[in-house]
Amino acid sequence: xxxxxxxxxxxxxxxxxxxxxxxxxxxxxxxxxxxxxxxxxxxxxxxxxxxxxxxxxxxxxxxxxxxxxxxxxxxxxxxxxxxxxxxxxxxxxxxxxxxxxxxxxxxxxxxxxxxxxxxxxxxxxxxxxxxxxxxxxxxxxxxxxxxxxxxxxxxxxxxxxxxxxxxxxxxxxxxxxxxxxxxxxxxxxxxxxxxxxxxxxxxxxxxxxxxxxxxxxxxxxxxxxxxxxxxxxxxxxxxxxxxxxxxxxxxxxxxxxxxxxxxxxxxxxxxxxxxxxxxxxxxxxxxxxxxxxxxxxxxxxxxxxxxxxxxxxxxxxxxxxxxxxxxxxxxxxxxxxxxxxxxxxxxxxxxxxxxxxxxxxxxxxxxxxxxxxxxxxxxxxxxxxxxxxxxxxxxxxxxxxxxxxxxxxxxxxxxxxxxxxxxxxxxxxxxxxxxxxxxxxxxxxxx
Ligand SMILES: Cc1cc2nc3c(=O)[nH]c(=O)nc-3n(C[C@H](O)[C@H](O)[C@H](O)COP(=O)(O)OP(=O)(O)OC[C@H]3O[C@@H](n4cnc5c(N)ncnc54)[C@H](O)[C@@H]3O)c2cc1C
Numbered sequence: 001x002x003x004x005x006x007x008x009x010x011x012x013x014x015x016x017x018x019x020x021x022x023x024x025x026x027x028x029x030x031x032x033x034x035x036x037x038x039x040x041x042x043x044x045x046x047x048x049x050x051x052x053x054x055x056x057x058x059x060x061x062x063x064x065x066x067x068x069x070x071x072x073x074x075x076x077x078x079x080x081x082x083x084x085x086x087x088x089x090x091x092x093x094x095x096x097x098x099x100x101x102x103x104x105x106x107x108x109x110x111x112x113x114x115x116x117x118x119x120x121x122x123x124x125x126x127x128x129x130x131x132x133x134x135x136x137x138x139x140x141x142x143x144x145x146x147x148x149x150x151x152x153x154x155x156x157x158x159x160x161x162x163x164x165x166x167x168x169x170x171x172x173x174x175x176x177x178x179x180x181x182x183x184x185x186x187x188x189x190x191x192x193x194x195x196x197x198x199x200x201x202x203x204x205x206x207x208x209x210x211x212x213x214x215x216x217x218x219x220x221x222x223x224x225x226x227x228x229x230x231x232x233x234x235x236x237x238x239x240x241x242x243x244x245x246x247x248x249x250x251x252x253x254x255x256x257x258x259x260x261x262x263x264x265x266x267x268x269x270x271x272x273x274x275x276x277x278x279x280x281x282x283x284x285x286x287x288x289x290x291x292x293x294x295x296x297x298x299x300x301x302x303x304x305x306x307x308x309x310x311x312x313x314x315x316x317x318x319x320x321x322x323x324x325x326x327x328x329x330x331x332x333x334x335x336x337x338x339x340x341x342x343x344x345x346x347x348x349x350x351x352x353x354x355x356x357x358x359x360x361x362x363x364x365x366x367x368x369x370x371x372x373x374x375x376x377x378x379x380x381x382x383x384x385x386x387x388x389x390x391x392x393x394x395x396x397x398x399x400x401x402x403x404x405x406x407x408x409x410x411x412x413x414x415x416x417x418x419x420x421x422x423x424x425x426x427x428x429x430x431x432x433x434x435x436x437x438x439x440x441x442x443x444x445x446x447x
Pocket of ligand 1: 075203
């Protein structure tokens, strides 16, 4: 059966774009963390929505499920096969439309990387609002499907807030195109709204109409040392009053120290000198240094402009990479109402101390959203109980088990505890009606 399917897929996309060789498939079969792995029937690389539609029809006829894949930087195991599926790589969807300066919008193919999109927007004097460390590889389609967040959510919202419309191919091969980008249209529920965050389980996104934002070229950052997490949270009202506020990131001492060590740079502040570090970034048309410097009159910290600011970002972006270089961590992406962040971290620390006393806890995140990435290196056999303890604590504090990475296969067994049976029943009903044979990313999001 799979030989027949492969031959049909070759007819659809051409020989060169159906990859069956084990060595060539390997990079598509293992995730970024090297934690999840499965063998694919083959990797298929279509270039148009009608090719995607034909691929889905062929896979459906052969009863072989499909795993959509963008840049494969996802951190919850949702972009790699579990065993025998076709990996549908979207890397050839690299078209970028002309920037619409009047509407502040652009249409991007699903395989366009976030970095290419940023460059394209900046060439027209605008910018793309969502940014994070994996920008060089992560794609627009992946970002839509995980509702990616990153560092600028405090100013511009998550990926959901950037999507003005999209084109998507459904499991039965039907193609829906909504790329007009009308800022106002009330004609039924939003299809884009439904697909954002659906992790490749409802449709394959082929193109997206995106909002662009002003490109603020004048920038200044600061790293503020805080004696407690509560003090860090206490900075937020003053930070939010800054008109140029662009990012408020949290680095706990272990994260600052690990990233600086991996980059072989001197930490801008001694990691041992504080309980938490807040990286504040400001961007505006006029130099924001003055307003940021005023903040520092009352706080302990350093102002960073030009190369110094770039270094702060390099350090911040490098934390995930530095953790990965140390080993395979237990990686959790939780968020709580920001006033409860201190309680959450106290519980996380107690869990690690009780369940895996020799393990290393490295935590960092996006302070303004109460979003912390909990990484535990060397948890060994305590990994499952630690995971359950941290996820349970986040829910009990009114938070979520996934702020920006998605549920994937990593946390599918926890979805009902987070959302409740009624909400999950609605999600199942939507899945059943759009993908009745479970062709798209089975096992991801919904068990
Ligand atoms: C170093 C590092 C730092 C990171 N920092 C952040 C961060 O700050 N914030 C954040 O939000 N994320 C972060 N991530 C996670 C990751 O980059 C995002 O989840 C990103 O959106 C994934 O994009 P991708 O193109 O790599 O998608 P993939 O990993 O390929 O796929 C992710 C999910 O989307 C689905 N999918 C992909 N493309 C399509 C498509 N066209 N149609 C339908 N489904 C599709 C896949 O099936 C999968 O379920 C980080 C990752 C790394 C490695």
